[in-house]
Amino acid sequence: DIQMTQSPSSLSASVGDRVTITCRASQSISNFLTWYQQKPGKAPKLLIYSASSLQSGVPSRFSGSGSGTDFTLTISSLQPEDYATYYCQQSYRTPRTFGQGTKLEIK
Amino acid sequence: EVQLVESGGGLVKPGGSLRLSCAASGFTFSSYSMSWVRQAPGKGLEWVSSISSSVNYIYDADSVKGRFTISRDNAKNSLYLQMNSLRAEDTAVYYCARDRGHYDSSGYFSGRYFFEYWGQGTLVTVSS
Numbered sequence: 676d677i678q679m680t681q682s683p684s685s686l687s688a689s690v691g692d693r694v695t696i697t698c699r700a701s702q703s704i705s706n707f708l709t710w711y712q713q714k715p716g717k718a719p720k721l722l723i724y725s726a727s728s729l730q731s732g733v734p735s736r737f738s739g740s741g742s743g744t745d746f747t748l749t750i751s752s753l754q755p756e757d758y759a760t761y762y763c764q765q766s767y768r769t770p771r772t773f774g775q776g777t778k779l780e781i782k
Numbered sequence: 783e784v785q786l787v788e789s790g791g792g793l794v795k796p797g798g799s800l801r802l803s804c805a806a807s808g809f810t811f812s813s814y815s816m817s818w819v820r821q822a823p824g825k826g827l828e829w830v831s832s833i834s835s836s837v838n839y840i841y842d843a844d845s846v847k848g849r850f851t852i853s854r855d856n857a858k859n860s861l862y863l864q865m866n867s868l869r870a871e872d873t874a875v876y877y878c879a880r881d882r883g884h885y886d887s888s889g890y891f892s893g894r895y896f897f898e899y900w901g902q903g904t905l906v907t908v909s910s
Contacts, residue, residue, distance in 0.1 A: 718900035766894040
């Protein structure tokens with residue numbers, strides 16, 4: 676199975692900060708990388724697909740980049756509603772696997 | 783508006799069975815591959831099983847292979863997960879998700895999918 680490793684596992688940041696979350700795959704996955712946001716008690720929500728394509732309706736402060744094994748999710752200016760847990764997920768090989776999550780908390 | 787509504791969760795004893803359902807609306811259900819993803823309490827996300835639009839392909843995680851069976855009824859716009867021989871480690875919120883295909887820059891379908899829409903989830907608790 677392809678292992679997905681996110682860093683950091685948790686992060687404290689202030690409103691207005693620029694935040695970057697990293698996801699590393701255990702082997703090359705081309706650009707078959709997706710990012711999700713999950714708030715407590717809610718279902719995950721699609722943010723970014725194909726490593727850098729923004730899902731319709733998602734604010735433009737979210738962006739994704741990377742290819743191969745190394746990927747990043749960037750929030751350009753953190754808003755109060757962005758405090759959540761973020762997951763990356765690869766679709767290159769079955770089983771589709773997720774990173775362990777990055778919990779973004781208020782500083 | 784795409785809606786996915788799971789049902790069927792509950793408390794079951796180890797070794798027992800449960801059948802989850804997912805009612806889909808707001809899109810042409812028969813045109814989409816569908817999946818189940820679960821999340822144990824306080825843990826991360828784990829893909830469980832996927833089924834193609836016309837039931838040509840079914841994929842299961844090793845952790846549930848031989849115990850869980852995914853199925854669908856396109857006439858009823860419904861997805862199912864039959865769970866047998868349940869274990870304590872199967873305790874989780876189970877989400878139904880609609881798949882979307884990855885396309886390359888030339889517009890060709892890659893054969894890979896990601897989870898575009900999610901239901902609200904249904905909790906399955908396996909405990910004696």
